[in-house]
Amino acid sequence: MDAPYEYQNFTLPREFRLLMICRDTLDESPRAPSVGYDSFELFTTTLDEAPQFQAVSYVWGSGDREVRLHFRQGGFLMITPRLANSLKELVKECSAGFLWIDQICINQEDEEDKAHQIPLMGDIYRLSAQVLVYLAPDLFPSVTIHNILAEASTDTMYTESIFTETRQRSLDYMRRAVAAYCDNDENRVSYDKIGSQLTRICNIRDQHEAQRPVSSGQLREQVVRETPYPWVFLYLFFKHPWFCRGWTVQEFVMAQKAIILTFGLSTEPTLLQAVLESADEEFYENPQLGCVPALFASQGSNRFVGVSTLRSNTLKNEQPSFAYVLDKVLSNSEVTVRQDSIYAFMAFLDKALQPPVDYSLSWMDLFNYVTTALARQPQSLFPLYYLQRESIRQWDGHESLPSWLPNWSEALSAKRSLKPSNLSRFCADMKRYHYHREHANALRLRVSGNVINSVEIIFAKSDHRSFDEDFGWLPEFLDFLRAMEREFDADIKLKKQHNSQGLLGVSKQVKRSGGSNDVAMRIIEGILRLSATEDFIIQLKTANDSSNNIQEDLSVFVRKQTDDILRDGLKLLIKKWHVFTSDEWAARSGYGRSRFRHSLPWDYTSKLRCHLEDLMLKPYRSNVFLSASGDFGYTYGSTVKGDLVCILHGSRVPVILRPANDSSDTTYKVIGWCYLDNAMFGEAVNWEEEEAQEFVLC
DSSP: OOOBOOOOOOOSTTEEEEEEEOSSSOOOOSOOSEEOSSSEEEEEEETTTOOSOEEEEOOOOSOOOOEEEEOTTSOEEEEOHHHHHHHHHHHHHOSSSEEEOHHHHSOTTOHHHHHHHGGGHHHHHHHSSEEEEEOOGGGSOOOBHHHHHHHHTTOGGGGSGGGHHHHHHHHHHHHHHHHTTBOTTSSBBOHHHHHHHHHHHHHHHHHHHHHOOOOHHHHHHHHHHHSSSHHHHHHHHTTSGGGGBSHHHHHHHTOSSEEEEETTEEEOHHHHHHHHHHHHHHHHHOGGGTTGGGGGTTSHHHHHHHHHHHHHHHHTTOOOOHHHHHHHTGGGOBOSSTTHHHHTTGGGSOGGGOOOOOTTSOHHHHHHHHHHHHHHTTTOOGGGGGOOEEOSSOOTTGGGSOTTSOOTTSEEOTTOSSOHHHHTTOOTTTTOOOOOOOOSSTTOEEEEEEEEEEEEEEOOOOOOOOOOSSTTHHHHHHHHHHHHHHHHHHHHHHHHHTTOOTTHHHHHHHTTTSSTHHHHHHHHHHHHHHHHHHHHHHHOOOSOSOHHHHHHHHHHHHHHHHHHHIIIIIHHHHHHGGGOOHHHHHHSOHHHHHHHHHHSSOSOHHHHHHHHHHHHHHHHHSEEEEETTSOEEEESSOOOTTOEEEEETTOSSOEEEEEOSSSOSSEEEEEEEEEETTOTTSTTOOSOGGGOEEEEEO
16 A cells, blocks of 8 residues: 655755656546656756756645655655646656646655755756756636626726726726636636637747748737737736745746646747737737726736846846835735745845745744845845835834834835845945944844934925916915915924024024025925935936045935026016915916916926926825934934934935933934935034944934
8 A cells, every 4th residue: 555755854954855757748647636656756956966856836726735646766745736637748748758837856855855945946947957847737816707897997097087988988998808708608708719829929929930040020920910809818917826936036037937828728938929019019009908907907927027027137137126026926826824924035035144944933033034034135225215115015024123124025115216236326324334343132223423403393284286288286386385384383483482593593584584485495305315315316316426526426416406496487476476376376367377377487387387286295205304403314213203213224225213211311212214415425424433423223
């Protein structure tokens, strides 16, 4: 009687197992549910001595391991029915004679075996002759025309009433297009037709290759011409869960060669990329496809493009940073076990920094381990740049994460204009190092630096809307200015009542002419500087310039851009702004509005409208504040009056801290990084390194 197969323990660090195929076809014995018998054999080798082999990338699915896989040397393993069904196709494509399949080659019941093999998986896929990406046809989700149209209707652009007719035409067109992929008797998509379309695309490729080599552009054009509604095919195809699974990222990115298997067909990933590029071009050329981009907004196609770029860079020996992978890929990945949110991406982390594979650790412990390791190696606090993320899913215990630790499972806030890579262009800390020192509490981080300022006024957010073509945007902008000025004036009056210095110097400066217009201009110029600085940093092409050169060029850029906008008529507008209120503007006749419009000295009102819209957008996207010294700044954290603006050694940008509610005087919560005028290039650092204050971040 057959007994379960007994795995042999590994004795060498780089040992792994391979599934050897002992004959070309699977056993068709009626002794099902089972496969194999004399078809397979497991043997152990090392990564340095292994024969040529192919690795399999696939999705386990939710099925239990209830099918027996028999080995020629005796014994059997239990595998999922889905893997059992796919083995025949995998064997057919296995020209090397050896396969690596995690479900078989790793002892899934032994934690020590998994701890030994998981750190090697990146090398296993990298050293394989080819990666077979198997998309099980039964895992394509079942969708209806109604599901697709409902998803397309989420495009916020087409919710405006003026687009009602356009939106309806687009949805009607989409309904007809999706119907071509449905069974005749119902409105449910038939995935057999997805296979038929893939066959058509592969045939187009084969015909071209048989005739003569063609460019990828010519192939894309041919595919679009001969494939009905290619965007429907792509939307449905990239719904397969393989495109969103966490483990599949390193499996695909590390592959030297890869091929996709599904519906009995094999195709190269580059062919799918070509079709995707064609459909993307069609979005902008066909007005009937107005609602289609919403279907691809949070879907596997976007992730496939990003992961394909990572793979292309890796093949050029341009290894992506682990922080980049966590930031860009983890938040869009699905994992069954939370710990795999780190283990699934270990191929991108230096082996010296890899955490131990121990599933008794919580996901928070692993986030803490890798984030601390990332900060320790370059002696930098750059993980703080990855704070301010948007909650797209709530994992148990997320509220217990330390304030300094990015929740890598969430997406970086879409409201942020500056990316983490942009922030490294600043030099607020004068390039001082962060020296890691252990704290008794592993969830606390000891850092050094000093307080340089505090938050005095936080300008309220406005409900941002796009301005219309007429001057209806004018009162909205002026109301926005009034609201900001009220906050400014209220704080000034409060300071006067308490004989506090604070902003008194600023109030004297901006009110030197005795009018409120100077306050408005002060606010306008401050926000303009913030926006202009962002524009400059984003446009900066090289990070090799010295901070002095960057600061000098930035000063020229900001001054020029600010002066240009003010010269566009904004100064005159500010001088007249107090004349109108929203009600007064609404009460004016068309003739009265026209007279006002023609009294302003500019010929390009659309340009000014864009400038004003940007001004309103800045406080809408972030928390714009005025510091105690009168400098403008902004942060994406939820700051309040009295929060401390600090320079921490190892952080190229200032950080806002708030004292924690405990008995310690040195424990603080991180609110987030911030931009602050006159502090971004070391202007505020007036202490020696040994004079720095210690902060404990909790």
